[in-house]
Amino acid sequence: MIHDYLSLSILLFCLGILGVISRRNVFTVFMSVELMLNAANLAFIALARLHENMDGHVLAMLVMAVAAAEAALALAVVILLHKHTGKVDTNVFSLLKG
Amino acid sequence: MAQNVSYLGMIPLLPLIGAAVVGILHLATCKKKRLPDQLYAVLACSTPILTFVLAVKVFFDLNGLPVDGRALTHEVFTWFEVGEMNISMGFLADPLSSLMLLFVTFTASLIHIYSIGYMAGDESFAKFFAYLNLFLGSMLILVLGNGPVVMFVGWEGVGLCSYLLISYYSEDRSNVLAGNKAFIVNRIGDFGFVLGMAFLFWAIGDSGFDYISLKTNAHMLAPATVTLVCLLLFVGATGKSAQIPLYVWLPDAMAGPTPVSALIHAATMVTAGVYMVARFSFLYVHVPTVGLIVAWTGILTALVSAIYGMFQNDIKKVLAYSTVSQLGYMFAGVGLAAYSAGIFHVFTHAFFKALLFLGAGSVIYALHHEQNIWKMGGLKTKLPLTYKTMLIGSLALAGCPPFSGFFSKDEILYSALASGHTGIWVVGVLVAGMTAYYTFRMIFVVFHGSPRDAHAYEHAHEPPAVMTVPLVILAIGALFAGFLNLPSLFGGSQQVTHWLAPSLAEHAHEASHSIEIIAIAASVAAFAIGIFIAYRKFGKGAEEPVYSGFSSFAYHTFRINELYDVLFVRPYKAIGSAIGNLIDAHVTDGPVQLIVWFYRQFGSTFKLLQVGYVRVYAIYMIIGLSVMSYLLTQSFK
Amino acid sequence: MFENVLSTMIFLPIVIGLAAMLIPFSSTTARRIGLIVSLVVLFFGIKVYLGFTGNGQLEFTETRSLIESVGIFYRIGVDGISLFVLLTGAALIPIVFVVVKDRPRAFYGSLLVTQGAMAGAICAADLVLFYAFWEVMLLPIFFMIGIYGGPNRKAATIKIMLYTVSGSLLMLAAIIYLGVAFHGQYGVWSFDTAGLAGLQLSDKAAALSFFAFMIAFAIKIPIFPLHTWLPDAYTEAPAAATFLLSAIMAKIGIYAVIRFIMPIFGPELVRYAMPLAWAAVIGLIYCGIAAIGQKDIKRLLAFSSASHMGILALGLFCLNIQALTGSIYQIMAHATSTGLLFLLIGIIEDRLQTREISDLGGIARQAPIFACFFAIALLASVGLPGTSGFIGEFLIIMGAIKFDTTLGVLAATTLIIGVCYMLWMFQRVFFEKGNDRTNGFADLSICETLAFLPVILLILFMGVFPQPFIARITPAAQSQIATVQGTGQISGQVALDHIQPQK
Secondary structure (H helix, E strand, O other), rough: OOOHHHHHHHHHHHHHHHHHHHHHHHHHHHHHHHHHHHHHHHHHHHHHHOOOOOOOHHHHHHHOOOOOOOOHHHHHHHHHHHHHHHEEEEHHOOOOOO | OEEEOOOOHHHHHHHHHHHHHHHHHHHHOOOOOOOOOOHHHHHHHHHHHHHHHHHHHHHHHOOOOHHHHEEEEEEEEEEEEOOOOOOOOEEEEHHHHHHHHHHHHHHHHHHHHHHHOOOOOOHHHHHHHHHHHHHHHHHHHHHHHOOHHHHHHHHHHHHHHHHHOOOOOOHHHHHHHHHHHHHHHHHHHHHHHHHHHHHHHHHHHHHHHOHHHHHHHHHHHEEEEEEHHHHHHHHHHHHHHHOOOOOOOOHHHOOOOOOHHHHHHHHHHHHHHHHHHHHOOHOOOOOOHHHHHHHHHHHHHHHHHHHHHOOOHHHHHHHHHHHHOOOOOOHHHHHHOHHHHHHHHHHHHHHHHHHHHHHHHHHHHHHHOOOOOOOOOOOOOOOOOHHHHHHHHHHHOOOOOHHHHHHHHHHHHHHHHHOHHHHHHHHHHHHHHHHHHHHHHHHHHHHHHOOHHHHHHOOOOOOOHHHHHHHHHHHHHHHHHHHHOOHHHHOOOOHHHHHHHHOOOOOOOOHHHHHHHHHHHHHHHOOOOOOOHHHHHHOOOOOOOOOOHHHHHHHHHHHHHHHHHHHHHHHHHHHHHHHHHHHHHHHHHHHHHHHHHHHHHHHHHHHOOOOHHHHHHHHHHHHHHHHHHHHHHHHHH | OOOOOHHHHHHHHHHHHHHHHHHHOHHHHHHHHHHHHHHHHHHHHHHHHHHHOOOOOOOOEEEEEEHHHHHHEEEEEOOOOHHHHHHHHHHHHHHHHHHHOOOOOHHHHHHHHHHHHHHHHEEEEEEEHHHHHHHHHHHHHHHHHHOOOOOHHHHHHHHHHHHHHHHHHHHHHHHHHHHHHHOOOOOOOOOEHHHHHOOOOOHHHHHHHHHHHHHHHHHOOOOOOOOOHHHHHHHHOHHHHHHHHHHHHHHHHHHHHHHHHHOOOHHHHHHHHHHHHHHHHHHHHHHHHHHHHOOEEHHHHHHHHHHHHHHHHHHHOOOOOHHHHHHHHHHHHHHHHHHHHHHHHHHHHHOOOOOOOHHHOOOOHHHHHHHHHHHHHHHHHHHOOOHHHHHHHHHHHHHHHHHHHHHHHHHHHHHHHHHHHHHHHHHHHHHOOOOOOOHHHOOOOOHHHHHHHHHHHHHHHHOOHHHHHHHHHHHHHHHHHHHHHHHOOOHHHHHHHHHHHOO
């Protein structure tokens, strides 16, 4: 049983990674990050159920709180970036190019 | 044995104080209201006169001592003491230095007085006198120093003053270049001097490095060391005393004011090399081979510069080459171990050469700084006193009996013949003839015949008494100084030689009177022939000759200056420029730049990974995490 | 304050200097404060000189614990060698505050901090403490060149920093290694110089550590071929910084060799003395010849300074009493002469806005006092007898000839090489005809004259009466030579005894 949950979690996580590294739209990248967080949450909950204690729940709640805070902040940043450049394309932000 | 007297240190100190006082007053006031020149003149002239008085006192004090103990010393303070090296700032007056002391202070006093007239109206009158005083102080340190290191202080000091005074008219680049040349060429000589001193010190210096101790310990030296030390010291002498191959600076040094040429570049400083060889006679006498090198260098210098002297147009250049030539004689003398003869020639030369330069100065002064002899002529009616005194000087220089130059030069030539160095003697006699020729060429062209430049002739007048009185005094010296060392052939008793004997390690060459008569006859004949040819060519007025062929080559001094320029100066400058601007930045710095280049390459390789896109960094992160997790799982197994 | 004279000399300038950077004084106030502080330091320096007995030991010692667990102490003191290096700095720096005008207050603050740090490096008897001051003294220089320097200042700053820091890091590694090795041998931690002298190292380890130290010092001195940072840095730096670099910092390099390498690495120094002496002599000739090709006075003097440092370094490696005493004496002599030359050049640059030799001329006529001072400093730097430069050079040449004839002969060429470029420069700058630019050159003001005069007198005094200085130097130099030659080698037990009381 636990294997199915964990497989799903890994699948979701990989989808998230794929989204982060392949999409250029900032929102898509952001949503992919959220997906990865949720994959982690799924794993926490499944493992909490397996071990029959509340540790996983606590962590899942924490992750959700962080994700909410992050979403608020990230969206604000994205809006500022859009104001600055008029685009939401990650390729525009390549100041670190060597 | 040596007697300690406390006034000896005052002798060099007085002119140095004079230089400091005059110099500071000048610096403090030259920009605002100037002090009167008379004040400086009195201040500056009092010190040489005082030192002359002290020099006379030294002479009489020495004379009162027994012959073997004729030495006065004064150890002022320990200069520096490091390990086995103990150098004291001390002074020594023995017969040799007292003789030098007498004529140096005497001519210096006269030339200081003469300069009051010559430099009158110069805008930095005081500076000139400060330098002259500084020079005198250094020269006296050189003469009185009790060891080689103290002598070296004076040795370099006079070099500095020579530089300052040659480039005195500093607005003109060529004057400053002449000064630079003098200083640098002298420094090449000093290089030899310092090395000679160093080798001497490490051989026997640890038990005292003053002349008295050195003389006592000289027997402990290995012959090879003596040879080396003597050769190196002689390199120093060639620089200071303008001998082959370092004589080139002296003719250029005539760029300085004429009293300077008289004092420094004729009478005193340039004879320092001869003095030094005589000072170290206790070493030179052991190495006749080196002595022979010294003698031949001297006599060849005498020959070469006499050739140059025959073809010069500038009155001061003629005298300059004659100085080089006479210095050559002196070295021939000291090289052949006839030290007293060499020193005696230094002594007489000081009188007649200072006289000739000061006379030339009067002529130049009268003609408003005209130095070309072919623009002069017939001046004997306009400048009768100058003419008479210069005639005496010329006769002394040319070696006419019984003028002073005759006796001193003859003694050198005689000792060459007596010691069996016929080659040196023959060249010496030849040079004597040439000397007579070029000296009287100058006299005839300048004072006889008809004026070549009527305007200058009209305005020429005898200089003021402050300039002519020194001329007369020097003329008396040039006339009679020779009698001080009258050889026994003429019924004399060689007083100077006997006076000098305790200081010098001389072995006199005893020879028959017949050889002496041959030597004298040859010299007189050479003198007569030289003067006769000069009279035939220039006696009744002659026009400026056009130099061609050999005479042009000699006029340009065998193009030695150009040769040195091509051989040494230009390559040195080129190498300097190449090192300073190319090699240092690109070759020596190469390893450093290689490291920098390596860092750059390293950096730009890793730069490729820095694409700037967030998602690529995400990939790196994932790769990194994957590898880490894999390794972690591996390690748990 | 009077009990801890040396600490005052170190920290008073540092504290006031930092304060001057932070508190918004006007530029003139900052300069005056700097002058007062440096005069106070000079006063303490004279106190130290008067109280100094010259027994060959460290005097005025102070010991406090810094990091006791690894044996790092704040341990300072002076002996015959460091005393004169310390005094030279203390005596020269007040002039800078008189002469260098109209700079921002941070500039004067940096000067003070450097002064304090240099005093610290000179007095430190603990390797870690020394290392700290050694690095700190360079920091203000970094800002002084980088902010107030000439047009190519950035490249020059980066070069000097990377060059010296890479050397220093090698030294740091060696210092740590020595400390660890000491702990391994004796079971206690110590970085005390005297204690480390008793360390027994394997040949390889000793040689490696020796070179790590040597490279650090050779860069600072500099010894050929590690001198290539110098022409740019000296040229681009403002006059005051060039003065600090040439007059004092380079001398600390020489001093550090005597203080740290000689006792700790005596056998290695003896083994490698010959190649090092050759490097010094090559540098002496090489930089001397390079100077003749320069068009910028400051660059010419930079090469000249490098050339003279060659002869100072040679004095270290000859390992005899004459050469070493000569070197230490020359530290003072060269600091006064070259330091003065750089400051005077700074005045020319300030007043005429140029350093090109071809733009200058006829200054002697316009400014006789200035020219006279310049000439005296110049003559001292070419080693004319009667000036301070002669004594040191003469002793070093004598020592070099004793050590190795060829080297001695080559070293003596400095007599010729030096005058060539110096006279050439003097001719072009001070003699000949003036031009429109130089005809307005104002002579030194009374204030400036009075500032320079003591140093000029010192140059002459040191040339005529060197013995008072030499008598204090010789015992210390003698004991260093004895240590190097092995006759004064400290045994392990003595080293431990040295440490014990401080535990």
